[in-house]
Amino acid sequence: MTTYFGFAAKHRNLYVGAQPAAELLLLYPRSAVQRGDVEPVARFKAIGKQLAREGYTFDIVPDDIVTAAQIASRRAVVQTDPRSSRREEAPSLKSEIGNRKPEIKQSLLTSAATRAGGVHWLTVATVLTDDQVAKWRKELASVTRREGVPTVVTSVLSQPKRRIVHLVNYNREEPPKARAMGSGPHEEKPLAVEGVTVRLALQPGERVKSIRLLSPDAGVSTGPAGLVQRAGEAAFTVPRMLIYTVAVAELE
Incomplete structure (x- = not known):
């Protein structure tokens, strides 16, 4: 847990003042x-x-x-x-x-x-x-969406000239049904996922200048992410994530 608290403290600027933007x-x-x-x-x-x-x-x-x-x-x-x-x-x-x-x-x-x-x-x-x-696929066509990997849930926040996508992966090794749980975080056995694509909806006139991936987890994809951009949308892929990844989209 200290790793995640440390990550949040280090990247405090991504959380303070960010507003829900789905x-x-x-x-x-x-x-x-x-x-x-x-x-x-x-x-x-x-x-x-x-x-x-x-x-x-x-x-x-x-x-x-x-x-x-x-x-x-x-x-x-x-x-x-x-x-x-x-x-x-x-x-x-x-x-x-x-x-x-x-x-x-x-x-x-x-x-x-x-x-x-x-x-x-x-x-x-x-x-x-x-x-x-x-x-509702037609009505939801202009909504930010994650493709594939159903264990990953996303949320979107906004700051001036920036969109922040939080990705949480719930994939894990399930414990035996007969085993009692609740003794601590060490019982969690997360399983990494690969190829998580996000289609980030954009407002009219917006374009994404760059996307970078951040994560407190080890052995996952971080740094710049490639993107495919068209009117009203920017798509990017997280090559590999474990539990928590943040994608920071800088707008222009």
């Missing part, structure tokens, strides 16, 4: 919890797992305190409680469904996708299917 916002349905309705919470957990598994980077904000500015700065918003106080940001489910055929109604109830103020609104109003996120 293009995708997942709303926690606290309004539903306050009403005594926990079904939206189950959908929230399920869709969050799907998004992480598919590699999408997202931030989480409770739906009862999210601001208009937080919504306007995103490209897509996922909500699991159609009755939340933010439902007026998109056409209501009722107006979306109308007098459609039963099979179309079910599709709309499961995933009502609208676009308001330049933001895609994706509403999960019923039990979702295992391929729900795959159905």
Whole structure:
């Protein structure tokens, strides 16, 4: 643990003042919890797992305190409680469904996708299917995403002229089922992964000047990273990582 604390202290400038910058916002349905309705919470957990598994980077904000500015700065918003106080940001489910055929109604109830103020609104109003996120590929096309290596989860923060991607690898050697765990960090047996590609979404007019990889782990890839850049996106690959890697993208 001291290695990681030392890394954070050494690179303090990458953490202080950095702001959440994921293009995708997942709303926690606290309004539903306050009403005594926990079904939206189950959908929230399920869709969050799907998004992480598919590699999408997202931030989480409770739906009862999210601001208009937080919504306007995103490209897509996922909500699991159609009755939340933010439902007026998109056409209501009722107006979306109308007098459609039963099979179309079910599709709309499961995933009502609208676009308001330049933001895609994706509403999960019923039990979702295992391929729900795959159905949103078009709406999520401009969201930062990790490709391959499903054990790696990413988050994106921003500073002036800089985007910082944090990558955490949960791949490990699983202990025997009969063995009791909890005696300390020495029980963790992480397994390295290779070829982790990140497609970093960019704002209009932005370009990446350089990307460098940092990590407190030994025997992993650090230093400059190659990138492939096109309008609206910069893709780079982490050749090898163990537990934690930071990719610092300097913008121009």
